[in-house]
Structures are given as structure tokens and as C-alpha cells.
Amino acid sequence: QVQLQESGPGLVKPSQTLSLTCTVSGGSITTNNYYWSWIRQPPGKGLEWIGYIAYGGSSYYSPLLKSRTSISRDTSKNQFTLQLNSVTPEDTAVYYCVSNLGSWGQGTQVTVSS
Numbered sequence: 515q516v517q518l519q520e521s522g523p524g525l526v527k528p529s530q531t532l533s534l535t536c537t538v539s540g541g542s543i544t545t546n547n548y549y550w551s552w553i554r555q556p557p558g559k560g561l562e563w564i565g566y567i568a569y570g571g572s573s574y575y576s577p578l579l580k581s582r583t584s585i586s587r588d589t590s591k592n593q594f595t596l597q598l599n600s601v602t603p604e605d606t607a608v609y610y611c612v613s614n615l616g617s618w619g620q621g622t623q624v625t626v627s628s
Contacts, residue, residue: 515541515617516538516540516541516613516615516617517538517539517540518536518538518539518541518612518617518619519536519537519539519611519614519617519619519620520535520536520537520609520610520611520619520620520621521534521536521622522534522535522609522622522624523624524622524624524625525624525625525626525627526601526624526625526626527594527605527626527627527628528601528602528603528626528627528628529600529601529602530601531595531597531598531599531601532562532596532597532598532599532601532605532624532626533595533596533597533598533603533605534595534609534611534622534624535595535596536550536552536557536592536593536594536595536596536611536619537591537592537593538592538593538613539592540593541551541613542571542589542619543567543569543587543592543593543594544569544570544589544591544594545569546569547569547614548569548613548614548615548622549566549568549569549607549613549614550566550567550568550585550587550594550611550612550613550614551564551565551566551611551612551613551614551626552564552565552566552585552596552609552610552611552612553609553610553611553612554607554608554610555607555608555610556604556606556607557606558609559572560596562576562599563576564576564579564583564585564596564598565580565583565585565596566585566614567586567587567594568583571587571620573585573586573593573608577620579598581611582598582599582600583596583597583598583617584596584597584598584599585597588626594611596609596611598614602627603626603627604626605624605626606624606625606626606627607623607624608621608622608623609621609623609624623624
């Protein structure tokens, strides 16, 4: 059973870059047909898919966030990372890392505020 754990700062200032890391255990992020996503849920709203990085290293982003988003990976650490640039208070949310096989991290709250 794959397990995922998010880590990163809980408070980011407006206009700065939000950076979160997901550490995966119980399976390799390079295993064929595994896709590793970031999803968020703003307060009082539904889930929003941000993007994913595939087992081969390619990435794909939500058109709504593509201009500000980058997802990368460190295969030596079995981690993948989200960077969201130029954040505003509207980026305040609980951020989750998720595998395409249905495993979710516990989520991490990120607040954008000065």
C-alpha cells in the first residue's frame, strides 16, 4: 500500500512561491503507470486538481493554474514537489498529494497572508 505525506510551510506571503513536497513510501514514483497529483481544497469549496507528474517524469497542469505551476520530482528521495508562483489569498487551501491508485496524503493547510 502506497503512502503519501505532504510537507512544507503553512504560511506563505502574497506574491511569493508556495513549495510543497510529497514523500512516497511503499512504492516507487517511477513505477510504470503511476501518476502523482496535487489537489487542493479552498475553505468552503470543492476539490481542485492542480496537476500531475507521471512515472516517466512528464507533467501536466490544470489550464487554470498552468502559468503559475511546476511539478518536479527527486527519484533518489522518492519525492515530488509542487511549486505555485505569485500566490494570492485565493490560493489558501488544504493541499493534498494523491496517487492515481487512490492513495491520498493527509493534507496540509497552506495560508497565504501577509
